[in-house]
Amino acid sequence: xxxxxxxxxxAIQDLLAAFEDETNAQAxxxxxxxxxxxxxxxxxxxxxxxxxxxxxxxxARHARAMRQLGVDVQCAxxxxxxxxxxxxxxxxxxxxxxxxxxxxxxxxxxxxKQRNQTVIRSFTWAMEAExxxxxxxxxxxxxxEAGRSxxxxxxxxxxxxxxxxxxxxxxxxRDESCPVCRCSQERFEAVE
Ligand SMILES: [Fe+2]
Ligand SMILES: [Fe+2]
Numbered sequence: 402x403x404x405x406x407x408x409x410x411x412a413i414q415d416l417l418a419a420f421e422d423e424t425n426a427q428a429x430x431x432x433x434x435x436x437x438x439x440x441x442x443x444x445x446x447x448x449x450x451x452x453x454x455x456x457x458x459x460x461a462r463h464a465r466a467m468r469q470l471g472v473d474v475q476c477a478x479x480x481x482x483x484x485x486x487x488x489x490x491x492x493x494x495x496x497x498x499x500x501x502x503x504x505x506x507x508x509x510x511x512x513x514k515q516r517n518q519t520v521i522r523s524f525t526w527a528m529e530a531e532x533x534x535x536x537x538x539x540x541x542x543x544x545x546e547a548g549r550s551x552x553x554x555x556x557x558x559x560x561x562x563x564x565x566x567x568x569x570x571x572x573x574x575r576d577e578s579c580p581v582c583r584c585s586q587e588r589f590e591a592v593e
Contacts, residue, residue, distance in 0.1 A: 409470045412520050415508040416467045419524065421476050422504065423460035426496065427453045428478035433489040442486050443557035445541050451560030451592040452493070452534050455567035459527040466523045487545045494538040500531045526566035529581040533569045561589040 405413065434449035460476075467474055483489065505528035512520040537560070544554045561573045566582035570589070577586050 405471055408515050409517075411511060412515055412517055413467055413470055413472050415511060416463045416470075416520060416523070417472075417474060419504070419508060419527065420460050420463040420467065420474060422500070423456045423463065423527070424476045425478045425481075427456040427460065429481035429496075430456065430493065432481040432483050433486070433493065436483050436489060437486045440486050442545075442554055444553040444555055445486050445490065445545070447558050447560060447593050448537055448541055449489075449493070451562050451569050452537070454562045454590065454592050455530055455534065455569050458562070458564060458567040459523075459530065462523045462526070466519045469519055487542070490538055490541045490545060494535060494542055497531050497535040497538060501528060501535060505531070526582055530563070530567035530569065533581075537569060537571070557593055559591045559593050561586070562592055563589055 430449040430453035434446040434453065437443070437446035437449060464474055484492070505524050509521065509524045509528065512524055541554060544552045561570045562568070563579045563582060563584060563586075565584045565588075566579060568579050568581040570586075573589055573591070574586050578584060579586060579589075
């Protein structure tokens, strides 16, 4: 076990909180996907599964950063509260906005002071990817509120998830790179 400095202790606390948040988000979105499928909103279910995959990548990257600081972590996700899909999509949108506006900017400020590039990257990539989730969940909320059954919300479809940063897209542009982490979109995972 590495010796943990006081500085690293703060970074580990922030990484652990973010790791737990992402692990819980992954479990919650999988529960939301099941509910959406039961309501015949298969497109919404596809989005939830893609976002869950993305949150998995975020949790894994935060865990890797913690291992580099000498700490091995695990987290059993808490049971998600599942309501109607419209309410679930609103809940997801709110959670994403909280991560973008409060959670990640807060921990990033501390990480920048400590100049730990691994931690800065883990938080920055997650925060930027959450922005793609907020856009997609916002779209789902708008479609459900408008009762748009002729839209993607009812039919299972593919979303594309960057395995490095979790950026999530509606379309795949194979000859382009990820707008967040610059890895090739050839490497994106299709999630339906
Ligand atoms: Fe997210
Ligand atoms: Fe990426």
